[in-house]
Amino acid sequence: MADVGLIDHAGTDARVDSKALEGPRGARPRRVLSRRNIILYGTLFVVAAYYLLPLYVMVVTSLKGMPEIRLGNVFSPPMEITFEPWVKAWATACTGLNCDGLSRGFWNSVRITIPSVILSIAIASVNGYALSLWRFKGANLFFTILIVGAFIPYQVMLYPIVIILREMGIYGTLTGLVLVHTIFGMPILTLLFRNYFASVPEELFKAARVDGAGFWGIYFKIMLPMSLPIFVVAMILQVTGIWNDFLFGVVYTKPGVYPMTVQLNNIVNSVQGVKEYNVNMAATIITGLVPLIVYFASGKLFVRGIAAGAVKG
Amino acid sequence: MASVSVKNLDLSFGDIKVLQNLNLEIDKGEFLVLLGSSGCGKSTLLNCIAGLLDITDGQIFISDRNVTWEQPKDRGIGMVFQSYALYPQMTVEGNLAFGLKNARVPKDEIEKRIARAAQLLHIEPLLKRKPAQLSGGQRQRVAIGRALVRDVDVFLFDEPLSNLDAKLRAELRVEIKRLHQRLENTTMIYVTHDQIEAMTLADRIAIMRAGAIQQLADPATIYNKPYNRYVAGFIGSPSINFIDGTIEVASDPVFKAGDTTIDLSRYAFSGNGPKPGAVTFGIRPEHIFMDKAATDEPFRADVEVDVVEPMGADTLVWSTLDGHELRFRVDGQTPLRKGDRVKVGFDPARASIFDAETEMRL
Amino acid sequence: MPSTRPNQLFRNLNAKIASIPMILTAVVVFLGGTVWTVVYSFTDSKLLPRMRWVGLDQYERLWNTSRWLISIENLLIFGILVLIFSLVIGFVLAALLDQKIRFEDTFRTIFLYPFALSFIVTGLVWQWLLNPDFGVQSVIRSLGFENFNFDPLYNADIVIYGILIAALWQGTGLVMVLMLAGLRGIDEDIWKAARVDGIPMWKTYLFIVIPMMRPIFITTLVIITTGIVKVYDLVVAQTGGGPGIASEVPAKYVYDMMFLSQNLGQGFAASTIMLLTVMIVVIPWAYLEFGGKGKRHG
Numbered sequence: 001m002a003d004v005g006l007i008d009h010a011g012t013d014a015r016v017d018s019k020a021l022e023g024p025r026g027a028r029p030r031r032v033l034s035r036r037n038i039i040l041y042g043t044l045f046v047v048a049a050y051y052l053l054p055l056y057v058m059v060v061t062s063l064k065g066m067p068e069i070r071l072g073n074v075f076s077p078p079m080e081i082t083f084e085p086w087v088k089a090w091a092t093a094c095t096g097l098n099c100d101g102l103s104r105g106f107w108n109s110v111r112i113t114i115p116s117v118i119l120s121i122a123i124a125s126v127n128g129y130a131l132s133l134w135r136f137k138g139a140n141l142f143f144t145i146l147i148v149g150a151f152i153p154y155q156v157m158l159y160p161i162v163i164i165l166r167e168m169g170i171y172g173t174l175t176g177l178v179l180v181h182t183i184f185g186m187p188i189l190t191l192l193f194r195n196y197f198a199s200v201p202e203e204l205f206k207a208a209r210v211d212g213a214g215f216w217g218i219y220f221k222i223m224l225p226m227s228l229p230i231f232v233v234a235m236i237l238q239v240t241g242i243w244n245d246f247l248f249g250v251v252y253t254k255p256g257v258y259p260m261t262v263q264l265n266n267i268v269n270s271v272q273g274v275k276e277y278n279v280n281m282a283a284t285i286i287t288g289l290v291p292l293i294v295y296f297a298s299g300k301l302f303v304r305g306i307a308a309g310a311v312k313g
Numbered sequence: 314m315a316s317v318s319v320k321n322l323d324l325s326f327g328d329i330k331v332l333q334n335l336n337l338e339i340d341k342g343e344f345l346v347l348l349g350s351s352g353c354g355k356s357t358l359l360n361c362i363a364g365l366l367d368i369t370d371g372q373i374f375i376s377d378r379n380v381t382w383e384q385p386k387d388r389g390i391g392m393v394f395q396s397y398a399l400y401p402q403m404t405v406e407g408n409l410a411f412g413l414k415n416a417r418v419p420k421d422e423i424e425k426r427i428a429r430a431a432q433l434l435h436i437e438p439l440l441k442r443k444p445a446q447l448s449g450g451q452r453q454r455v456a457i458g459r460a461l462v463r464d465v466d467v468f469l470f471d472e473p474l475s476n477l478d479a480k481l482r483a484e485l486r487v488e489i490k491r492l493h494q495r496l497e498n499t500t501m502i503y504v505t506h507d508q509i510e511a512m513t514l515a516d517r518i519a520i521m522r523a524g525a526i527q528q529l530a531d532p533a534t535i536y537n538k539p540y541n542r543y544v545a546g547f548i549g550s551p552s553i554n555f556i557d558g559t560i561e562v563a564s565d566p567v568f569k570a571g572d573t574t575i576d577l578s579r580y581a582f583s584g585n586g587p588k589p590g591a592v593t594f595g596i597r598p599e600h601i602f603m604d605k606a607a608t609d610e611p612f613r614a615d616v617e618v619d620v621v622e623p624m625g626a627d628t629l630v631w632s633t634l635d636g637h638e639l640r641f642r643v644d645g646q647t648p649l650r651k652g653d654r655v656k657v658g659f660d661p662a663r664a665s666i667f668d669a670e671t672e673m674r675l
Numbered sequence: 676m677p678s679t680r681p682n683q684l685f686r687n688l689n690a691k692i693a694s695i696p697m698i699l700t701a702v703v704v705f706l707g708g709t710v711w712t713v714v715y716s717f718t719d720s721k722l723l724p725r726m727r728w729v730g731l732d733q734y735e736r737l738w739n740t741s742r743w744l745i746s747i748e749n750l751l752i753f754g755i756l757v758l759i760f761s762l763v764i765g766f767v768l769a770a771l772l773d774q775k776i777r778f779e780d781t782f783r784t785i786f787l788y789p790f791a792l793s794f795i796v797t798g799l800v801w802q803w804l805l806n807p808d809f810g811v812q813s814v815i816r817s818l819g820f821e822n823f824n825f826d827p828l829y830n831a832d833i834v835i836y837g838i839l840i841a842a843l844w845q846g847t848g849l850v851m852v853l854m855l856a857g858l859r860g861i862d863e864d865i866w867k868a869a870r871v872d873g874i875p876m877w878k879t880y881l882f883i884v885i886p887m888m889r890p891i892f893i894t895t896l897v898i899i900t901t902g903i904v905k906v907y908d909l910v911v912a913q914t915g916g917g918p919g920i921a922s923e924v925p926a927k928y929v930y931d932m933m934f935l936s937q938n939l940g941q942g943f944a945a946s947t948i949m950l951l952t953v954m955i956v957v958i959p960w961a962y963l964e965f966g967g968k969g970k971r972h973g
Contacts, residue, residue, distance in 0.1 A: 024381040027367045044771055048785045054800045054844065055788075061803065072817060074803070074810050127697045134690035142694070142701045149705030151901050151957045155929040155946040159715075159724070159939065160708035183700050190697065215689035244793035246908040251934065261795045265912050268799050277803060288796040295791035296784070302791065303783075306849060307856050365867050386873025398864035402886035411882075412872030459868070471864075 062086060062282035069277050085278035089286060093279055095266040096255060102283050105263030109243055109290075111174055112259055116181035117238040121231065124186055128193025129219050133205050143190070150187035158251055165252065172254040180248050185241065189234055192305075196230040197223060233305040236298045240291040260287050315377065316341040316500040317362060317467055322371035324361060324524075331357050332524045335371070339500055341466070344493050347504045348511040349521035350547070355504045358521070359469050362502065364388050376466055386416075388467075391460025395472040397452040399444040405455050406440040409462050423462075430461040433492065450481040457492070470503040474510065482510075490514055508548055512536070520544050538665065542672040545595050545665050551629055554601075556594045556637045557669065562587050568594050568666070573635045575612050579662040582675055591669035598629065601641035601659045610658030618653045632657070709950065716943035724939055733944035743945065746923040749835050753924070754903040756839050757846070761899060762892070764843065765850025770880060772851070773858045783855070787848035794845065798912025801841035802828060828914055831921035838913055838922060845909075846902070850895055857891035858884070893960060900956045904949055925949050 031037075057074050062085050064078040091101040098104060130136075131143055161180060162171060170176035200223070208218045249259040258266070264287045268280045295302050317339040324332040332354050339345050347355040360366040362373060364385040372381045380388045399408050406427060413423045431437045434454045444452055453473055460468055473489075474482045490513070493501055505511055511518050512532045520527045520535065520543075528540040539545035545553050558570030565578040566587035575594065577587065607613055616632035616639055627645045631638065632655070641657060649655070666675045719729045737743050768786060772779050789797060804810045807826035815823045827837025861884055869879040885892075907926035914922045925945060933942035 023372070023379040025372045026370045026381070028382045040771060040774060040776065044776070044782055047768065048782060051785050051789065051844065051848075054804060057804055058800055069809065072809060073814050074806075075814060123696045126693045130690040130694050134687050136687040136690050136694075139690075139694065142698050145701040145706055146697060148957075148961075149701065149709075151897075151953055152705065152709055153901075153905050153926070153946065153949040153953055155905075155926055155942075156712050156950045157704060157708040158929070158946070159933055159942070160711045161704065163724075164704070182696075183704055186697065186700050215687075215693070240791050244795075246793065246795050246911070247930070251930070261793050261908075264799070265795050268802075269912065269915060277806075277809070280799065281803060284796050284799045288792045291791045291793070292788065295788055299780075299784070303787070303852055306790070307852060360867075363867070363871060365870060384873070385867075385871045390871065392868065392871045394864035394868060396862050396864045398862060398868040400865070400868075400883050402883070412874065415872065415874050415878070456868075459872070463872075 058281050058285050058288075062089075062278055062285055064278055066276060066278060082278075085276070085282040086286070088276075089267075089279045089283035093267050093283060095258075095263055095270065098255075102260060102263060102267070102286055105258060105260035106286070108174070108253075108257050108263075109260040112177055112181070112249075113239060113242045116178045116185070116242050117235060119178060120182040120185035120189060120238055121234050123182060124189030124234070125193045125224075125227075125231070126219065127186070127190040128195075129197050129223055130215075131190065131194045132197035132200075133202075133218075134215060143194070146187045146190060154184070154247060162251070171252065172257075174253065174257050177248060177252045177257075177259075180252055181238075181242050181245070184248070185238055188237070192234055192237075193227075193230065196227060200226070229301075232298075233301050236294055236302050237305040239294050240302075243290050315339065315374070316343065317376075317502065318374045319358075319362065320372045320374070322358075322361060322373070323369045324357060324366065325369050330524065332361070332368075335524070335526065337519065337526070337529070339502065341500060342498045344501045344503065344514055344516045346511040346515035346518045347502065347521055348506070348508060348518050348547075350506055353521040354524040355506075355521045356471055357524075359471055359502060359504045363390055363392055363469050386412075389465045390467045390469055391463040391465045392469040393453070393456045393460050393471065393473045395475050397444070397449075397456045397476075399452055399455055399459075401444050404441055404443055405436065405447070405458075408444070408455060409458055412459070413462060426462040426464060427458075430458040433461065433495070434458050434488075448481075449477050450485055453477065453485060454488075457489070466498065466500060468499060468501045470501065470505075472504055472506070474507070475505070482507075486510055486513060508550065512548075520547060537663075538674065539595075540674055542593060542595070542667040545667070545674075549597055551598050551640055551642070553595045553597050553665070554637075554639050554641075556596075556634075556639075558592065558594060560587055560589050560592050560666070560675075562589050568592065568661075570594070570637060571635045573614065573637075575661055575664075577661055577666070579611060579660065580664060580666065581662065582666075584675075587675070592675065593667045593669055593672075595665040595667065596659055596661075596663070598640045598642045600663045601639070601657050603630075603641065603643050603647070603655055603657050607656050607658030611660050611662075613656060613658035615654055616657055618649055618651055618655060620651065621649050712943050713947050713950070716940065716947045718940055718943075720939040720943065722937040722939070729940075733940045734948075737941060737944050737948070740941075742920050742923055743925070743928055745920055746925045746928050749922060750903070750906075750924055753835050753839060753842070753906070754900065756836075757842055757903055758896065758899055760839075760843055761847050761850045762895065764847050765895075766854045766885075768847070768851040769854035769858055772855055783852070786851055789845045790848045792845065794906075794908035795912040797841050797845045798909045798914075801837070801844070802913045805837050805840075829918055831918050834914060834918065834922040838910060841913055842906070842909060846899070850899070853891060853895050853898075854888070857888040860891075861887060890964075893963070897956060897960045901953055904953050 060077055061069065061074060063081045063083070065080065065082050065084070068079060089101060090103050092099055093101045131139055161183075165171040165176040165179070168176075170179070204222065205218065208222050213221065244261060245259065246261045246265065249262045253259065253262075264283050267283055315338045317337070319335060319337040322332055322335040323330070335358065337345075347358060349355045357366065361368050362375075364373075364380065364383060368381070372379060374380065375388050375390065378389075385392075400411060403411060409427045409430060410423050413426065418426075427440070431440060434457060436451065436454050436458060439447060439451060439455070444455070447455065453476075456473070470489075474485055477485065489503075493499065493514075503510075503514060515532055517529060517531050518535050519529045522543055528535060528544045530540075535544065535548055539548060542555075546555070556570050558568055558573075560577070561567050561569055565576060566580070566582075568575040568577055602610060614634055616634045618630055618632050620631040622629040622631070623645060625645055627642050628647060628649070629640060629642055630649060631640050633639065634657075639657070643649070667673060668675055715724050715726075716733055717728055717730060718725060719727050719732065772782060776782070805812075805826070805828050807813065807829055812823060812825045815825070827833045827840075865883060865887070866879065869883060874883075905926055906924055907930065910916060910922055910924050910927055916923045916927055926949065929942045929946045929949065932938045932945060
């Protein structure tokens with residue numbers, strides 16, 4: 001039945017001749033150690049080493065005793081591992097008159113970060129929800145001001161906020177700092193949530209309204225359950241951002257309630273006494289540990305968070 | 314002389330076999346369409362021919378040259394993509410010239426080729442514009458032009474019309490056909506999921522499914538004598554009616570489904586002739602006639618109308634024949650309502666019968 | 676009985692109530708605070724803000740203060756170098772990661788982790804690494820290069836480069852991630868078309884892909900610039916502005932004037948200059964991105 005043009009199921013066309021399989025066949029030959037691969041992976045490994053080096057130096061320094069450090073090489077691994085510097089950094093290092101180590105700053109930072117994260121996300125998610133689905137007259141104007149505000153250097157608003165907090169009677173307290181973090185987290189988080197909710201099919205929202213659900217009903221019963229990933233992204237963004245803050249901590253709190261970064265800087269950069277580099281590095285790692293854990297645990301979500309924050313919506 | 318041949322081609326990504334032992338011979342000047350639903354491997358095959366994907370095993374020849382290990386640019390091909398893939402920061406002219414400049418083609422030669430391509434595709438007034446200032450149809454013309462200036466023997470089209478609206482699609486389809494007619498000796502391989510494009514453009518169609526070619530034939534054969542049940546169901550809109558039943562061979566072979574018996578003495582069985590057994594009987598809606606037109610047909614029956622779908626020029630009628638769904642096409646002016654009983658008829662010679670087990674045409 | 680049209684004010688009432696924090700933040704803090712600071716930069720406020728108008732006196736004094744001039748100079752050098760290096764390195768790293776390599780996730784994780792750290796942590800680590808007695812300089816000297824000199828943190832001439840190294844270590848990963856997102860957004864068919872056209876990879880990047888990524892480059896540029904102007908913690912941790920005042924930056928000047936020197940007027944004037952600097956970059960960008968003839972990128 002050649003006229004039907006049939007081919008059998010093996011797929012061999014009648015016209016394929018047998019001399020076929022001479023000469024090049026299959027994939028292009030490829031060497032693992034091609035010049036391209038050597039350059040490519042070589043560069044990546046060198047750069048990766050550069051990025052990892054400081055982390056490595058931090059860790060080894062914090063595990064050495066001071067005599068060993070004075071011998072000289074920051075890169076050499078510790079001959080004798082000691083956890084003394086970690087203990088000292090955590091429990092007894094001095095800042096000014098307080099000698100209870102970084103633990104004080106750590107707990108301050110915890111008490112700052114948790115309420116700030118919850119409050120800022122709660123407010124920003126409702127903002128984003130209202131902006132994307134319940135647009136009212138003027139809403140976009142306020143949103144524009146908010147976004148433009150994200151570009152204004154904080155220094156411009158530092159003092160007016162001091163006045164506002166003083167009027168409210170919470171200047172120098174953790175409550176005041178929580179409020180400040182909520183305010184300055186608002187632009188980026190609102191943008192994040194607005195863009196997310198705007199991508200939710202509008203039919204879903206309309207269907208819920210036809211079913212009689214109101215502003216809060218739709219938010220809690222429909223939007224919230226389906227947007228958990230974006231809440232996680234926002235949390236990652238805020239936990240690292242707030243934990244790492246230094247400027248607001250130093251401006252709006254007092255020494256007793258300084259967050260960890262401020263205390264760390266005071267421990268390391270205080271002029272009095274002999275410099276204990278191992279304790280300093282231990283303190284530095286301990287401070288960096290929370291954001292690092294969040295970073296390594298969150299993986300791609302962290303990337304998504306900063307990309308969402310950075311690339312406009 | 315074969316222009317493109319694919320021999321024993323295998324492609325796998327890890328453990329997933331995308332194309333398996335695929336063979337294809339395309340003649341010089343032929344227009345071959347690779348047709349199939351998404352994920353069938355048709356675009357993958359095209360990318361292999363272009364050299365954009367490394368194959369796992371097998372060989373590819375273009376103009377009788379083994380190009381299996383050649384770079385795409387050295388294979389003597391031009392390619393047109395679904396998303397146009399024009400270089401957005403360059404003018405139309407720049408887009409056409411960029412590849413040639415890189416290949417160090419002399420300047421006057423570049424100009425000559427661009428002028429010819431622009432004239433063939435009617436894009437002369439657009440040469441100084443940037444892609445963003447062009448409509449979808451114009452962009453695709455430029456993309457075709459970029460393949461044209463390469464002065465090659467083989468054109469590869471990867472769903473070039475899928476991003477266009479229906480009207481433009483029809484226009485550009487004719488344009489491509491015209492282009493193929495003017496460029497004698499230019500082989501075109503065209504990937505699409507649109508059967509109308511395939512039927513109208515192709516010299517031959519290769520219907521693909523799950524990485525294998527189901528049938529490779531000219532459009533009329535594909536339509537009239539589908540090789541297997543899949544091809545029969547895939548080609549034709551509205552799609553073919555299938556009725557499951559059995560073949561019985563007494564003096565003449567007959568098809569039986571419930572109380573319905575269809576005489577198959579006029580049906581051209583392939584191979585060794587009719588054999589009793591379970592089969593699927595397929596008849597296209599446009600081959601079924603109604604009322605007076607049905608009286609001369611060898612097979613006739615009464616059916617009850619279920620649903621009437623008027624589509625303007627004609628009307629599609631969904632009816633029930635002895636418990637089996639039967640769709641047929643009538644003139645758009647025919648007055649019909651649900652519940653009407655009408656007489657229909659067809660010629661079993663135009664049917665396609667498939668083995669119920671192997672799904673192969675009998 | 677025809678129902679009366681409800682008062683406009685009460686339409687979407689819940690949404691409006693829910694938006695009160697946002698409205699207060701936008702109007703009172705961001706808008707009000709900025710205006711307030713700009714206005715008070717024309718007064719002679721010292722320990723406390725007071726409304727005694729002195730015109731441009733504060734600005735005149737500012738531009739006659741050597742510490743401020745050094746801050747601005749540092750910011751310029753630092754800013755330009757950070758921009759160039761982070762864009763170039765970030766793009767190259769992104770392009771390398773985009774070559775369908777093995778362990779892409781691992782490399783990306785390594786390049787980006789410093790970005791998760793506080794500037795204070797970064798500053799302190801690099802302070803230690805650049806310590807002339809124990810850090811890079813001493814290690815290289817101990818390898819036999821005894822005349823090797825690299826002590827940026829104690830040399831006023833090159834201290835800003837010491838900060839630059841730390842800043843690039845922390846920030847390049849972000850640029851890389853943004854660039855990688857941009858590269859991944861490039862239509863696969865463009866690469867295929869370029870390969871069929873026989874265009875070498877470096878030319879494809881240079882003449883086709885980078886021009887296509889212009890919006891991403893501009894956005895990244897704006898993000899880096901606003902970050903540079905704000906740079907403060909890093910300097911405080913790494914050098915404290917020293918040696919002497921060699922590594923002072925405007926943001927630190929503002930803080931010191933406001934909260935250490937009881938010279939609010941100077942702080943307000945300096946922060947207003949910072950605001951202007953950012954606006955010079957942001958306004959044209961915002962105009963390009965959101966204004967003009969509507970959407971231009973696509």
